[in-house]
Amino acid sequence: MIFVNHNNTNPYFNHAAEQYILENFEDECFMLWRNEPCILIGKNQNTLAEVNMDYIKEKNIKVVRRLTGGGAVFNDLGNINFTFIAKNTEDVSSNFRKFTAPLLKALQSLEVNAEFSGRNDLTIGGKKFSGNAQYYHKDKVLHHGTLLFSSSMTDLSKALKVNPLKLKDKGVKSVVSRVANISEHLKEDMTVLEFKNYVVDFVMNIYCEKELYEFTKEDLRKIDKIIEERFNSWDWNFGNSPKYTYSKQKRFKGGTIQLNFDVSHGRIKELKFYGDFFFTKDIKELEDKFIGLKHEEEEIKNFLEKSSIEDYIKAVEFQDILELMF
Template sequence: MLCIKHHSTDPYFNIATDEYIFKHMEEDCFMLWRNDNAIIVGKHQNTLAEINHEYVKERGIKVVRRLSGGGAVYHDLGNLNFSFTRTGDSYEMIDFQRYTKPIIEVLKELGVNAKFEGRNDLTIEGKKFSGNAEHVFKNKVLHHGTLLFSSEMKDISGALKINPLKYKDRGVKSVPNRVTNISDHLKEKISLDQFTDKIMDYITGHFEDARMYEFTEEDLKKIQEIRDEKYSTWEWNFGYSPDYNFKQGARTPGGTIEMNMNVSHGIIRAVKITGDFFHIRDIKPIEQALENTKHEEEAIRVKLEPFNLKEYFDKISEDDLISIMF
């Protein structure tokens, strides 16, 4: 088994790396890696329904859809991620406990009583510190998980806090959990780098034929291609979302306004704007202009640019309109 300490912190590149070791490397792999601030959503989720749009935009948090199912998770540099790829018999592919056991064993050595609970979580004293997901294709599995070591808890709650009433769809919803950092439970404090080394030492010492591996220039070139062509694109991260209906209203200086949209593959297909606001011109051209537009702020602003909005919405600004569309 190839053991990899991945040094990139680019979320797009790292999620592409997960796909690369799963689809393009024949040998089984174990990889440890970290992302800079990012929300990683499950393959079958409605991205916009999982994120706090304003919080994410203000802080420049990247949003990336991964290859596996499950719920959305927040990554920062205080979070360590691990990935296994393995080829085997299909009947034994889905086995969360198999791939999380090494983590539990390392934590036991550090005096932490960690447990596997529920469907795919690791907990300490009933609080979650690790979520796990798997993707299976034919006779190969990709298992990856998070390990909250010293993450910023306020960012976890802020980035993922959303209003469930805005979106009606069939996407897989994330379930809120009480979370904790591993570092808060260590009897003797160690750094995240030291914790990373302990996990890698455990893997290389307990798995047959485990050996360290550095990505070649050719590996990195192919990963970059996957990153650029897939994981950094709006089409994958947002457009792949299931169809949904969106409804949200707000009180503005010009009165109440409500936005109703039908969205398919991330594209706004139908719009209806209602409320008790005043206007000079009929708003139908605005609704029509927004049809067949990405449900994405920049694209919407481009469609609104030709209009003198003061003639359509009295005392309601473009920013007011944008804010109720997310």
């Protein structure tokens, strides 16, 4: 087994690197990596239903959709992610215990009472510190998971806190779990990087191998291409959400407005205004102009700034409609 060694903390890079290794390396691989603050969305989730958009914009927290299923998780530099890529044999497929066993042994060697729990979690005293997921490609399996070490619990709770927008989606909703940082349960203090190095040495000793691999310039070029095509793409991170219906109502100076619309592949498919507002032009003209737009703040804002909203709804400005959209 090869240990892929790098220190890049860009979440787009790290997920592209996983895909690149999965699709191109023959050897079984192990990788430990950290992300700058970000939300990792499960493959089948509705991004807007999982993320507190106001908070992540304020804190400059990125959003990245994973290849794997499961729920949304928060990452920062106090969290370590681990990845195993192996042949998809009968004893490996959907075998979460097999891949998490080395991590549990590493923690138990530090006198941390960690255990496997439920479908795919690792816990300490009933509190979750690791969630795990798998993705399959040809004859290989990618297994990855989180290791909360010293993450900000404030950011974790606020970034994933869902603002009730009456989203009725068909995706998988995240379950809010009680969580714990590993650092709180260590007998002796360690930094997150000391812990990372300890885990690397421990796991590689289990496999009796210490072969290190550093990405070449050609590797990095191909990883950058995957970033551009997928992981730094709005279409992947937001547009790939399941279909959903959005509804929001608010009272403005010009009256009460309720806005309903359907979104498919991240784009508005049907939109209707309801309320006791006064209008000058046929409101359907305005409704039709929204069709095909991304349900994304910058695009909607640019559209509204050019749309003369006051020509359709009296005493209502474009900022009011923008507020209704998110």
